[in-house]
Amino acid sequence: MEIGISTFVETSPDMKTGEVISHAQRLREVVEEIVLADQVGLDVYGVGEHHREDYAASAPALVLAAAATRTKRIRLSSAVTVLSSDDPVRVFQQFATVDGLSDGRAEVMAGRGSFIESFPLFGYDLQDYDELFEEKLELLLQLRQSEKVTWKGKHRAPIHNLGVYPRPVQDPLPVWIGSGGNTPSVIRAGMLGLPLVLAIIGGQPVQFAPLVQLYKQAASRAGHDAAALPIASHSHGFIAEDDQTAADKFFPSTQDRMNAIGRERGWPPYTRGTFDAARTLQGALYVGSPQTVADKIIYLRKQVGITRFMLHMPLGTMPHADVMRGIELLGTEVAPRVREEIARWEAEGGE
Numbered sequence: 268m269e270i271g272i273s274t275f276v277e278t279s280p281d282m283k284t285g286e287v288i289s290h291a292q293r294l295r296e297v298v299e300e301i302v303l304a305d306q307v308g309l310d311v312y313g314v315g316e317h318h319r320e321d322y323a324a325s326a327p328a329l330v331l332a333a334a335a336t337r338t339k340r341i342r343l344s345s346a347v348t349v350l351s352s353d354d355p356v357r358v359f360q361q362f363a364t365v366d367g368l369s370d371g372r373a374e375v376m377a378g379r380g381s382f383i384e385s386f387p388l389f390g391y392d393l394q395d396y397d398e399l400f401e402e403k404l405e406l407l408l409q410l411r412q413s414e415k416v417t418w419k420g421k422h423r424a425p426i427h428n429l430g431v432y433p434r435p436v437q438d439p440l441p442v443w444i445g446s447g448g449n450t451p452s453v454i455r456a457g458m459l460g461l462p463l464v465l466a467i468i469g470g471q472p473v474q475f476a477p478l479v480q481l482y483k484q485a486a487s488r489a490g491h492d493a494a495a496l497p498i499a500s501h502s503h504g505f506i507a508e509d510d511q512t513a514a515d516k517f518f519p520s521t522q523d524r525m526n527a528i529g530r531e532r533g534w535p536p537y538t539r540g541t542f543d544a545a546r547t548l549q550g551a552l553y554v555g556s557p558q559t560v561a562d563k564i565i566y567l568r569k570q571v572g573i574t575r576f577m578l579h580m581p582l583g584t585m586p587h588a589d590v591m592r593g594i595e596l597l598g599t600e601v602a603p604r605v606r607e608e609i610a611r612w613e614a615e616g617g618e
Contacts, residue, residue, distance in 0.1 A: 268568055268609040269575040270602040271311030272304055272594065273346040273501050276324035279527070279583045282519040288584070290323040296587050297324070298333050303591055305338035307598025313346025313376060313501070313577055318384040321527075328361035335368035343369055346464075346501065346577070347378030347445040351399040352385040354423070355407040356431055363435040371436035376464055377404060378445035379452075395422065401455075404444075408459070411439040443499070453478050457485030457493070464499040464577075471549050472500070472567050479572045499575035500567065503582050504553030506560050506596040507589075510546075513555050518542050520583030521552075553578055557600035564605045569617065576605075 278293050280286065301312045312334070314327040324330050331343040343365055348358055358375065366373035379400045386393050402420045409416055410431050419425040444456035445464045456463045463482050465475055483493035503521065507513035518539060525537035545552035553560050564576050578597060581590050609617075 268564075268605055269310035269497075269499075270564070270597065270605060271309050271313065271342070271575065271577045272300070272597070273313035273315065273577040273579045274300070274324075274581075275315040275317055275322050275346075275579075276330070277321055277524070277581070277583050278323050279321045279520070279524060281584050282523055293323045294330060294333075296590075297330060298337070299587075300590060300594055301331075301334035301341065301343070302337050303594050304598060305334075305341040307595055308602060309341055309594070309598045310602075311342040311344055311374070311575065311577065313344040315346040316349050316380070316385075317382055318388055319382065328358075328365055331365045331373065332368055335365055335372070338369070338372075340372075342372045342374055344374035344443070345376045347376045347380065349380035349385050350377040350403050350407065351379050351396065352389045352391050353403070355403045355410060356426075359407060359410040359431060359440070360433070362440060363433050366435035366437055366440060367433055373435065373437070374441040374443060375407070376443045376445045377407065381447060381466075391422075398422070404459075407442060411435070411442065445501075448475060448478060450478070450481065453482045454485045457482040457487075457491070457496075458489040460486055460489065460491035460496065462497045462499065464501060464575075465573075467500045467502045467551050468579075469545075469551050472502070472551055473549065473570045475500075476571045497574045498572060499577060500571070500573045501577045501579055502551055502553050503580075504560065504578045505580050505582075505585075505589075506555070506557060506578075506593045506601060508556065508596075510555040510559055513559075514543070514546060516585065516589055517554050517582070520581060520585050524583040557596050557604070560597075561601045561604040561608075564601070565608050565612075568605075568609055569612065572618075 276293055276297050304312050314324050314330045316327050318325050327345040362373045362375050406418055415428055415430045416426050417428050443462040443464050446452040447466045486493040505513050505517035522537050546554050553563050567573050580593055
């Protein structure tokens with residue numbers, strides 16, 4: 268069971284002061300967070316790509332490269348790379364570079380993106396949303412299989428027996444598929460034999476269990492070893508010394524961000540009642556003491572089959588010291604409890 272963190276590198280206003288830190292400061296803070304995550308024994312850190320004023324990481328590979336030579340063990344992933352509006356050749360080159368700098372710890376988490384700002388920014392038509400992703404994923408997978416590539420598609424110039432460099436340390440470079448629970452994307456990942464990441468940020472996580480089974484069935488039908496394919500989840504959360512402290516610290520920025528996005532998408536107002544309901548064992552918020560969060564991750568593994576858990580922390584802007592303490596608790600207290608219980612459970616025949 269792998270435990271890690273994901274971030275979108277938000278720069279929304281501080282809920283107490285109203286201050287908005289600079290993109291530069293937040294980027295430097297994130298590098299420090301990745302370094303600490305490595306030091307406390309976490310397995311993976313993912314940085315998400317966005318192209319909005321309230322997010323600082325439009326180039327996740329550069330952030331991960333900054334952390335690559337300051338870390339020793341932690342895996343470095345995008346979360347996600349919006350592949351539909353990017354050039355797969357450049358994506359491959361960038362993450363192969365991170366792979367070299369980190370001596371084989373880079374991963375690409377490819378997705379279509381839940382925000383659409385990158386499409387007009389880079390000159391793509393949203394009507395081609397699905398087609399773009401399918402075509403560019405095909406090219407990305409071909410790039411990692413062969414040093415020289417011949418390829419032709421609809422939305423990019425063809426490639427005629429050209430080499431793509433640098434080559435990564437890992438062969439092949441890991442590519443995960445990020446999904447919000449869309450059935451076709453889950454089936455596609457299974458058929459391709461690619462690891463799957465599910466964004467579980469609402470409702471009850473156990474409702475994703477049928478999707479996991481669908482993914483495994485698709486993988487098996489395509490001739491892949493479904494039991495060997497890792498399945499990850501990405502969920503919002505925060506850890507402090509006790510449940511009440513964690514909830515009180517995490518709620519203000521969570522409410523602010525959920526309401527900001529909700530106004531764009533027509534969601535109802537996000538309330539403390541909604542927040543507290545999601546903190547229960549069956550809910551999708553992983554907020555509380557180390558024991559509370561560990562119990563919820565263990566429950567997720569046993570009920571849904573997740574083999575990698577990524578805690579999205581912070582959501583919105585929180586004091587850097589609080590985030591660093593949350594990372595420390597995740598690595599030193601939550602992760603060991605989860606790993607010990609899952610190892611015991613598996614030894615007794617758990618699946």
